[in-house]
Amino acid sequence: MSLSFKPIKPLLLTGGKGGSGFFSFLGLGIGVLLLLCSVQMYINIQQLLKEGSIRKDGYDYISITKPITNATMGQPEKSLFNQQDIDELKAYPLIENVSPLLPNDFRVMLSAGDVVPFRTDMFLETLDNDFLDTLPPSFTWQPGQQNLPIILSSDFFEIYNVFAPGQNLPQISKETAGGMVVHVHCEGNNNNEVFYGRIVAFSDRVNSVLVPKSFLSWANEKFGKGKPVLSSRLFIKTKDANSTELLKFFDSKGYKLNKDKTLLGRNKIVIQGIFSALGIFGLLVVILALLLFSFYLQLVIARSKDNLQLLLTIGYSPKWLGANFSRRFVPMYVIIVFGALLATQIMQWAFHHFIMYNRPELSSIVHWLVITIAVVLILLSVITNYRLVKKLLYKLYVNE
Amino acid sequence: MILSINNLLPTYFDAQRANTSDIWGKNIQFNKGELVKIVAPSGSGKTSFMHFLYGMRNQYNGEVKYDNNSLKNYTPEDFAKARSNNVSIVFQDMKLLPEPTVLENLEIKRQLNPYHNGDKVLEMAQRLGVGSKLHSKGKTCSYGEQQRVAIIRSLLQPFDYLLLDEPFSHLDNANAEKAMALIIEEAKLRNATVILADLEKIDFYPYTSIYYL
Known part of the structure; x- marks a missing residue:
């Protein structure tokens, strides 16, 4: 006769319809959807803007000049690049090579x-x-x-x-x-x-x-x-002319870029910023939902405290009880996260098909990183859940 | 498994209690197959003693040991193992689950480590006169019925020690004797030690040793 959780189950949800549980699951669903969509869009932008400049052998070539203003006019040393400038650029990790024109x-x-x-x-x-x-x-x-x-x-x-x-x-x-x-x-x-x-x-x-x-x-x-x-224009060889880090570096030096080639990069900074913020917001919602769910678990355990304590007293293992109790919520987590993943997949397909007209740089299938995040989220929820329940049950033991 | 106590005394008792008690402050080993009677007037710490032996409370000085392992070193998992394999108990306050039926109460205990099959459960219930109550909720049973269910529950697992804390306090003599007979029968089956604590001597308990708490 194997130990069955069936007769134990009704002892654990006494006196409640799980309203707070429902809201935490809803919150989790929204948070996960936001997070997965943001990551997918972030990746889409990366893939789209990789093609934004003229490439040769996997490198981008862009030219930079020093800006000519009323203050620098007539002072060539301020608008021309000297050897020190060139050496400094060559030393920057994202720059493969520099050639003065x-x-x-x-x-x-x-x-x-x-x-x-x-x-x-x-x-x-x-x-x-x-x-x-x-x-x-x-x-x-x-x-x-x-x-x-x-x-x-x-x-x-x-x-x-x-x-x-x-x-x-x-x-x-x-x-x-x-x-x-x-x-x-x-x-x-x-x-x-x-x-x-x-x-x-x-x-x-x-x-x-x-x-x-x-x-x-x-x-x-x-x-x-x-x-x-001396040269007034330098050509830069780099792996990614749209790298936001590289553009920020040029900005910090006050160099002016060939705008056509980096316009996409500038947009990329803004769009990625928006999606990063959305992703962070999604992550916060996920954390809040998990917190809310932990309160719900604590409430359920507090409600069933007498029953649980009695089960422990007559010989039930807190480990077994905790594992079985937590396992009840695993299907819900899996459904929620995979539901959000499915919604992300539909969004990606629609984005690729209707908005991007099947551009070859993009895929209709969600990126593997998004799937990995979904799996990690499930594992994270299940593990934190199990640990919390076990901790609460051990606490009952000490207090009995 | 051998149970022994060493200088056991509740932290909330005076040390002088050891002078007047056969148990407190003494070193005692409870041997296999013994039928131990503990006579304990109100307030002498009878329930505390039972709880100490069962590992439910640890507000004591001295030690309670099973096979030389002090209960103070037990983890929750060790307790769970001991309570389903080696030590069983009938609580003074019965401790039945209120919502499940009598049968569910018994099955929840039995499935942990079944010593008897389901038929034996029915037979025991019939024998102690609670056969008709098997499908009633625990909370709707009278104290007397609850006490008999608690006794049956304690007999559904293997054990080396059976702890009985005023097990017949709500029973008339006829029912108490029936329950006693069942307990002795089951203890013999397992060659187990029975430790029965009550306010006064019970005539129908064939104890082999007696201690005054």
Whole structure:
């Protein structure tokens, strides 16, 4: 004959319909739902905004500048990056690498030779090859070479085609531009030389006119003023350009970011803040509900004190009584938490299907972390419950 | 299992009580199969003594030991084990569960460690004249009926010691004798020791040793 809890059960809920129990279960359900939904939405935002910037080999590349204000105008040392700034950035853990966008230190003029009647003052810049999104093999230069490969910003090219008709200049396709040779006039330090520039690629990432680093180093030395050349723009290589921590770091340094690439990151900070607050609120509701439930348990035990004491007196084990008493509430916990999980799943499916139109970055199924949290919540409730009941029963023992 | 007491004295008693008592302040071992009679006038600490032996109270100096293990070192789980396997009791105030029926009261105890089957429970109830009360709630039974149910309840488990605290206080002589016969029978079956405490001597209790509290 095994020990049965059936005849004991009616002795434990004397004199009450469990109203406070119902409210604590309701509270628990709401709290768990809030918590699980918040975690799922938090994860959704992470997954959505991971795709917010141009990536190469799993890295994001963003550019930063120092802000130019009325106070810093005319003081290049305040708007240019020195070696110390670069070293500091390189040392920051979320930054993989830093490359300054080095400008020319001499006069550069561009003409289209005899093909198009076009001549303008121009600038050249250079960047480490590692930071370029398009890098054709022809993008190299050696002293003595007259041909100069150029990588042009796609944006600049667009702008040219916008203003060209107004200036009576022809609009040009990318293919034609690639075949054109432009004359690059370099002057300075009592030297001047013409190179034959050819656009070898267009860059979506770098808004500049880029030439190989070997060329600009050589040319700055030959035509430049002889001073070290400082950069006003740095390119940053990072795992996540939308990392809120990284953005806060830049803010603290007063650096200005390429806004397009980080706008999502800024939104992410706000949205994640909202969902974190909701999650914390959910957690608080869960804690409150568990507290309320512990009061309910204490009430039930206080109501059945005489019966429980008698059972202990005639030889029932407090451990057995406690375990069986607590076990009665396990199905309720499981139903509540899995109900909340199911509601979260439905919410996630609806969010993915109706609001995000099945975007591939998201999943219709809740994240494994949400399921883990649900299981942990059940375990937590059951364990705290069991410990509380056991403690209360031992207390009855001491008082008997 | 052997029960012994060493210099046992309630903390709320004068030390001088030991001079006039056969129990308080003495070292006694209650051997297996003994039928012990304790004569205890009102206020001599009879119920306290029974509660000390059962481990329900511990306001005493000295020691109560089962097999040389002091009750003061018992955990709640140890007590639960001892109370369902080795020591049984009939309380002076019966201590039945008020809402469950008589049969449920008996089954709740029996399922802990069944020494008898369900038929034996019915037989005992018939024998002590409470067979018709099995389906009445504990609280609706008279004191006399409750006392008989409490006696049956104490006999449903295995035990080495049976503690009886004024077990017949609400019974007439005829019913008390019937109950006594059942108790002795059951104790013999287990070769158990019976410790009966009452206000005065009971003629129909065939005690083997007597102590004045």
